[in-house]
Amino acid sequence: MARGSTRPTSRDVAQAAGVSQAAVSLVLGDKWRGRVSEPTAQRVREAASELGYRPNLAARNLRLGRTRTVLLVVPALTTEFFAEVYTGAARVAAAHGFGVVLYPSPEGVGPARDPFASAQAALDGVIASSMAADALTAIRGDQLPLVMLDSDPDGSLGAATVNLDIADGIRQVTEHLLSLGHRSFLHLAADVPSWTFDVRARELAARLADVPGTDLRTVHAPISIEGALTATEAALAAPGPRPTALVCDDDKLAAGAYKAIRRAGLRVPDDLSVTGLDDLGLATAIDPELTTVRLDAEAFGERGMRALLAVLEGRPPEEGDLPVSLVVRGSTAPPR
Amino acid sequence: MARGSTRPTSRDVAQAAGVSQAAVSLVLGDKWRGRVSEPTAQRVREAASELGYRPNLAARNLRLGRTRTVLLVVPALTTEFFAEVYTGAARVAAAHGFGVVLYPSPEGVGPARDPFASAQAALDGVIASSMAADALTAIRGDQLPLVMLDSDPDGSLGAATVNLDIADGIRQVTEHLLSLGHRSFLHLAADVPSWTFDVRARELAARLADVPGTDLRTVHAPISIEGALTATEAALAAPGPRPTALVCDDDKLAAGAYKAIRRAGLRVPDDLSVTGLDDLGLATAIDPELTTVRLDAEAFGERGMRALLAVLEGRPPEEGDLPVSLVVRGSTAPPR
DNA sequence: TCACACAAGTGTTACGTATAACGTCCGCTG
DNA sequence: CAGCGGACGTTATACGTAACACTTGTGTGA
Known part of the structure; x- marks a missing residue:
């Protein structure tokens, strides 16, 4: 002293x-x-x-040549989805003596700076959501072990991937709407370049292509209440017969769509059935409650962290996509 | 090589x-x-x-004796509020060559482990929300420079505080409801020990005490849609005259209250006016849109980071609370 | 002519930790 | 009684960086 x-x-x-x-x-x-x-x-x-x-952690890290710290790169934390992913990842990490540092890429779409300089921490590995695409170039630059969340399994980065079975979720949504009798679909798609959204569009189109007499239009919107509102308003004002089913890329978009539908003097689900994807708290806060696909975000985070630990230890990561499930609520009904 | x-x-x-x-x-x-x-x-x-x-950042940190990294301790990131606080703090930090590491205390209310061990990063300072109370004991243990967000300015930790002018927000809400003619109030209060919620209760009670002929009841709920739903249902089922105005501690609670009100066969605002606090995206996603108090979360984060930088440099932090403003939407109307 | 400033570097050290390699004492065995 | 191994430590070192103190060569003013 x-x-x-x-x-x-x-x-x-x-x-x-x-x-x-x-x-x-x-x-x-x-x-x-x-x-x-x-x-x-x-x-x-x-x-x-x-x-x-x-x-002194700096000294320990220097001595050991590792930090037992990993970075979780996610898009802006505007929903609880990635908060839960973090929770799951952090739980698994803690059990193995690791810490997780969160890097939410800034909300403005502007390309992220170098997340590593910004997080400033010395890292052993990285888990990155494919939605935080702007950070990917910086990530590719480093040689750090990398796990991608919801990314193209055949992607160019030679990284392990952990995926939710989004395709199956969309299949279930489509099946549900078809069995209710819907034939005319509108897809409210997220205006974000990411495999996880590509797969939604692909699967929906593929499934409907199998059913004669169906039609599908698509409209893109940024992932926000406002963005979805204006995009949906425009789509509803378009000429031609109105679709009877609106498939949204996530719950937030669905919430925006609700507002547009109300403003157009229409009602959910009487005039238009709506589905979401995520099952956020928002899904039951809006009226009527939203039919959506439940994703287990915490399990997603856990799986991501386990995959990274596996990579760090030279083991092969677990195979297989995480299951999802359709939750039917009040926003879908047979067309009138 | x-x-x-x-x-x-x-x-x-x-x-x-x-x-x-x-x-x-x-x-x-x-x-x-x-x-x-x-x-x-x-x-x-x-x-x-x-x-x-x-x-090698570990080596640099060891050599320099500082890390240019600070920790932001927040409650679970289940709304965008603290995401925006982070954005603001990170922006200011980056401009000064600092990084911000996020420590969201686990969603389960269980007391946080040691956030420093968990974040694993070597730190120069800490910004902590008073809502993440469970982490406070660990923080107090360290000698790190500390800035508290929305905490009692006379609190026992000798830390700098940065506060939103919540009291003024509640004053504006109360004034608005009184001027509409409301006299019978129900306060849906967050079931979380924190100065930021204490001040709401205190201010509301104080303001109503000044007005003869008003009455105020209070019901507590955990901050979640479900929690607010059950608490509000119970309150509405209670005997005695029904209140005409429901003041909620935040927007999420208000969203839960909406559901309870619908289930009771009542309507907002005809049967019951409702107010929130935060102005999250959720506030305009629900129907009718919520009258609430707008908090500038990003400015809050910026101010917090500036205060920490000031402490680190031995300067006195800025004085004064951050202003808030009432946003009147469709959830408030004169009582019938 | 000589001292001296100045540019353009180099040698060395310390930051605090974890661990490999090395001592020392003692009791015990053959 | 030599010698040997376990218990209980200590000494020395390296991790990669930043910065202080120092060296060398060169122009320059008096």
Whole structure:
């Protein structure tokens, strides 16, 4: 404590306990079995807590050459979806002695700076959502082990991928609407370049192509209430017969669509059935409650973290997509 | 590159450029004016980008004794509010060469582990929301510079505080409802111990105490759609005259209240006026759109980061609360 | 002509930690 | 009683960077 205001180091602890710095490291690192006697170990622990010692992580990271920290790159956290992904990832990480640092790419669409400089932390690996596409070039630059969430499995980055079975979700939605009798579809698609949205469009089109007498139009919108509102308003004002089913790329878009439908003097589901995807809290906050596809965001995050741990340890990551399920609520009904 | 697979160090760059490691550090650290000739500097920069050199942050942090990284401790990111706080803080931080690491305390109310161990990053300071109360004990333990968001200015931690003028927001809400003619109030309060909610209750009670003939009941709920739904249902089923105005601690609670009101066969605002607080996207997604108090979350985050920078540099932080404003929409009307 | 400033670097060190390699004492065995 | 191994440590070192102190060569004013 000669220095007064600087944080105590392991050497300070050693001096207080009357042992060498190495002994402190052994005791506090739990590597002391058969190397340090129990009474001595106890003295060290007491001195450490007495001084309020906290190891200097920068020094530890330098010494060990690893940080046990991974970066989770996600799009702006404007829904709880990625918050839950984080929760799942963080839980698995903690169980393995890892920490997770969140990098939400800035909300404005402007290309992200270098997430690594920005997060400033030294990292062992990266988990990235394919929706945070603007950060990908920076990621590719580094040699860090990488796991992609909801990304093209055959993508050009040689990274492991963890995917939700979005295709199956869209299949279930389509089946549900078809069985209700719908034939005329409008697809409210997210205006974001990402595999996870491509697959929605592809699957919907493919499924409807199998059924004679169906038609499908598509309109794109940025993922926001306002964006969905204006896009849907424009689509509803278009000439030609009005579609009876509106398939939205996610719940937020559906919420925006609700507003447009109300403004047009129409009602859900009487005039138009609407479906979402995510099953956010929003889905049950709006009236009528939204028929949507439930994604298990926490399991998604857990799986992502497990995949990264596997990559770090040279093991092959788990195979297979995560299952999703259709939740039928009040926003879908037979067409009139 | 003798080692093959390990990352290049500044020494590797030095060797490639035919200079000393010190010269590399000078050039890349932008401290070379008048110390290294322009051609040499150019050679160094080329060698660095050739090798894909990235400085080892752990080593730099150790050497400099600071990390230019701060931690933002927030409650679970289930709304965009704290996402925007982060955006604001990160923007200011980046402009000063800092990074921000996000620590969302786990969604389950269980007490957070040690956020510092969990975030794993070496830190220069902390910004913490008073809502993440469970992490506070761990924070108090460290000697890190601390800024509290929406916390009691006279609080026991000797930390700088940055507050939104919530009291003024509640005043405006109350005034608005009183001027519409409401006299019977129900307060749907968040079931979270935090100064930011205490101040709501205090201000509402104080304001109504000034007006003869008013009455105020309070019901508590966890901050979720479901929680608000059940609490409001119970309150509406209670005996006695039904209140005509429902003041909610935030927008999410208001969304839950909407559902309870619908289920009771009542209508907003005809049977019951409802107000929120936050002005999230949710506020305009529900029908009718919510009268609420707009908080500038990004400015809040910016102010928080500026305050922390001030503390780090030994300057006094800015004084004064951040202004808020009432946004009147369709959820409030005169009582019938 | 000589001291001296100045440009253009280099050598060396310390930051705090974890661990490999090395000592020392002691009791015990053959 | 030599020697040997376990218990209990210590000493020394490296991780990669930034910065201080120092060196060398060159022009320059007195």
